Amino acid sequence: MLVWLFIGLIALLVLPPVWTLLRSSFSERLPDGTEFFTLNNYALLLSEGRFFTSAFNSIVFSLASTLVSLFLGGAVAWLVERTDVPFKRLAWFTTIVSLGTPFILYVTAWSYILGRAGPLNDIYRFVTGSSETLFEVNTLSGMIVIEGFIWAPLAFLLLSATFRAANAEMEEAARMSGATVIQTIMRISLKLAFPAILAFSLFAFILNLEAFEVPALIGMPGRVNVLTTDVYQAVKEMPPRVGFASAFSVVMLFIISALLYFYGRISRYAERFATITGKGYRPRPIALGRARWAFSAIILLNFAVTLLLPLIAMIWMSVMPYVQPMRLHALSFATLQNFGTVLTSRYYLSLVTTTLIVAAVSATVTMIITLLAGWLAARRAPGGQAIDQLVVIPLIFPGVVLGVALLEVALRLPFPLYGTMWLIVLAFIIHYMPFGMRYTYAGVLQIHPELEQAARVSGARGWSILSRILVPLLAPALASGWLFIFLLASKEMSLPLLLAGPSSQTISVAMFDLWGNGQIGEVAALGLLWAVLMTLFGVAFFVISRRQTSMTFGV
Amino acid sequence: MAEPSNFLSVSGLEKVYGVLGANRIGLQPTSFQLPKSAFFTLLGPSGCGKTTTLRCIAGLERPDKGTIRVGDKLVFDSDAGIDVSMDRRQFGMVFQSYAIWPHMNVFENVAFPLRVSKDRRFSANEIRKAVGEALDTVGLGGLAERHATRLSGGQQQRVALARAIVRRPDLLLLDEPLSNLDAALREEMRNELRRLQQQMGLTTVYVTHDQSEALELSDSIAVMNAGRIVQIDTPRTIYFNPVDEFAAGFVGTTNWIRGEVERVSGDRIVVKTDAGSRVECAATASYSPGDKVSLAVRPEVVEIAPENAAPAPGLNEIAGRIVFCGFNGSLTRYQVQASDATFQVYGSPKAGFKLGDAVALRFDPASVVLFTRPAG
Ligand SMILES: Nc1ncnc2c1ncn2[C@@H]1O[C@H](COP(=O)(O)OP(=O)(O)O)[C@@H](O)[C@H]1O
Ligand SMILES: [Mg+2]
Secondary structure, rough: OOOHHHHHHHHHHHHHHHHHHHHHEEEEEOOOOOEEEEHHHHHHHOOOHHHHHHHHHHHHHHHHHHHHHHHHHHHHHHHHHHOOOOHHHHHHHHHHHHHHHHHHHHHHHHHHOOOOOOOOHHHHHHOOOOOOOOOOOOHHHHHHHHHHHHHHHHHHHHHHHHHHHHHHHHHHHHHHHHHHHHHHHHHHHHHHHHHHHHHHHHHHHHHHHOOOOOOOOHHHHOOOHHHHHHHHHHEEEEOOOOHHHHHHHHHHHHHHHHHHHHHHHHHHHHHHOOOOOOOOOOOOOOOOOHHHHHHHHHHHHHHHHHHHHHHHHHHHHHOOOOOOOOOOHHHHHHOOOOHHHHHHHHHHHHHHHHHHHHHHHHHHHHHHOOOOOOHHHHHOOOOOHHHHHHHHHHHHHHHHHHHHHHHHHHHHHHOOOOOOOHHHHHHHHHHHHHHHHHHHHHHHHHOOOHHHHHHHHOOOOOOHHHHHHHHHHHHHHHHHHHHHHHHHHHHHHHHHHHOOOOOOOOOHHHHHHHHHOHHHHHHHHHHHHHHHHHHHHHHHHHHHHHHHHHHHHHO | OOOOOOOOEEEEEEEEEEOOEEEEEEEEEEEEEEEEOOOOEOOOOOOHHHHHHHHHHOOOOOEEEEEEEOOOOEEEOOOOOOOOHHHHOOOOEOOOOOOOOOOOOOOHHHHHHHHHOOOEEEEHHHHHHHHHHHHHHHHOOHHHEHHHHOOOOHHHHHHHHHHHHHHOOOOEEEEEOOOOOOHHHHHHHHHHHHHHHHHHHHHHEEEEEHHHHHHHHHHEEEEEEEEEEEEEEEEHHHHHHOOOOOHHHHHHEEEEEEEEEEEEOEEEEEEEEEEOEEEEEOOOOOOOOOOOOEEEEHHHOEEEEEEOOOOOHHHHEEEEEEEEEEEEEOOOOEEEEEOOOOEEEEEEOOOOOOOOOOEEEEEEEHHOEEEEEEOO
């Protein structure tokens, strides 16, 4: 009975957005408020060339930036896990810090570095003496480079788990069979890692397809649109073209569902490859010999692009009263005024509190729901299957699309949810449920059912098994799931951007607005302070979950 | 051509991984030779350096010092700077995890060494024939097309073996190949391995920590401890004449008695045990009265008799009481509490001793192995 109530609750969370989107994509609202069925939105979609341009841009953008992060993060992961390259700790440090840094901060930093006044073009002009720019950042290539750098740490994290779990004897067996190093890499190492690499690529491709920050901050100013920014612009237009945006969204949902289906198949295949490892295995790093210093350049490059350069840029921007080239003489303008503004203003304080409350409440509620859901699903309880399928539905929603859907839902509700931070909390819970579920589901699977059966035999019933046996044993999984969601929620931008009212602004929304107003110095100062705070949470996450990550993502 | 008596010759092999206090972790200088077609086993507890030795021979690990010669090929010589890379040594090797590549089927796994062969290109026909033969030899005739992820542990083991022998290598290296199998399968594979090795005349270096495996399979055994070989001999000699307390204790079950030499008369030594009884032993080395010694007595050489049985002249006799008896079908295992020690002895399954019975333990002085105990 309770189980069915619980299923009802989950259905109530995940189904309305889907239903609302479908409904408004097929309807048109007249000024007097009446709605009627129409195929007009879809017809418009197909007749406007804009949809095809954006779809094309989306695909090129996602594909290319996936490749950038795959090559950078994958190379670093292989070096760190399988060779004796120096600076391994630096690679880990880089990754941890990047976990908690809001994307908008990276984007701001990179758009400065690669921008007109930034050091790249500045150096170019200095060296060649020309007045041209070498690189135009507000283009598709600019977007690709920045998005690629942003996801390189994730590539590193997921692929390093793959390489760590790989059995070195597989490669040694090939060498003993007479294969050269090159033959071994081509015929064994790469083939064995291929399913995992493919799974990561598809995962990253989906993330990039759903990405909003880079397209909004880099693409929109240069009039390069992708699907997510189109949806955003359609609802932000006056009057909002909700039906049109919904039709756009429905198409995206279909594309992403198809991709997710393939992702599921590939990662199962990857798991099968990963199961044949032996015991008695001791990782034996490949000796790179003198080349190890040459290879360390890749580690340093990764450090530079994901941490050092953005950090320098942020610091520079935060102490400058306005954006200007990095020149020695400009140092005389240096001021801590931006930090002063951020630290003393009540507005910023309220932003911080709102963001922390929203992130913490969302993470807590999500983990409670998914603890139950993961338990019922992993133990194949009656209804467990239904729960499993309901909980993953939000995966098909890009943040922007979920935002549009919830906006519609909130406007139809009889009580005022719109404009409060609870709408954002609701959005986060729906958005992050699949992630929480991965932690709890995998965690429960690791706990032998006999541990619960022993409690049952000792006379315990449902709730006391849950609270006395399961929760204590799941504590690490619950903690890393909580931190993971907390970190994502506190830097998520697209959902709050659509859902926040004047009194429920979060840090990333505020940074987006400041950015739009050209108050780059304050964005940088605020972002730096925020990143320091979040890095502390990032370290905690890393410490607790180093073991759990590989298992949870199955790649 | 190399002498038949030293087809594989390893000398002064040394590999130090690091230093821990006064000890060097890794392999201390090690030498041994073995003839063609021999089955040679490195036996010792976990961490004693067996795998390191094997991996040095294979070329997977680069030794610090020493030479390794196989047939008339010098594959490693630290002084001359010779280090033939592992893919050119052409040895067969079976790994502890089997290392069956999951992205290939059985046929492709076994064919791999032929496909990457450098000295000679094999035609598709030759490959099919060689792989077929190798699979038949290991008893996997019908499974060529089976996918590697659909094999049981025992089958993976056989595929690994087929892959190792498909090139008919000069040397076959096996690192604990049976340790991942369950008990019944392990027995079966043990027989299979020995049959295959003899049938093909393969010179084999085998690594294990399981003494019964080593005793049953090998022509000769090297017992290793803490990075050193302590004894190289035939299984029989290793078992009945271990050179030191470690070898005696590690291989088989041993009853230990501690004592002091009381007198030496001709080929007999009389030891007064710590508990005060007297045990005679055959003199295998020179001892003088007052030497502290340990006596090793194998359970197999001890006869268990009723307390009041007629005395048997020439045998040692120790009185005791049965504190444990376990019948396991092929024999009955007793623990007998005597004043010197608790003895482990085997009786015929038909003997009717019961828990608490007073018994006499008898054993031949010639079967006692005597070791000097370090002072202190
Ligand atoms: N790559 C390595 N790095 C450091 N120490 C090692 C390495 N390989 C082996 N050792 C150490 O050398 C010793 C011998 O190891 P090994 O040859 O694997 O033992 P065995 O196979 O007999 O169990 C052990 O103490 C082990 O910890
Ligand atoms: Mg070993």
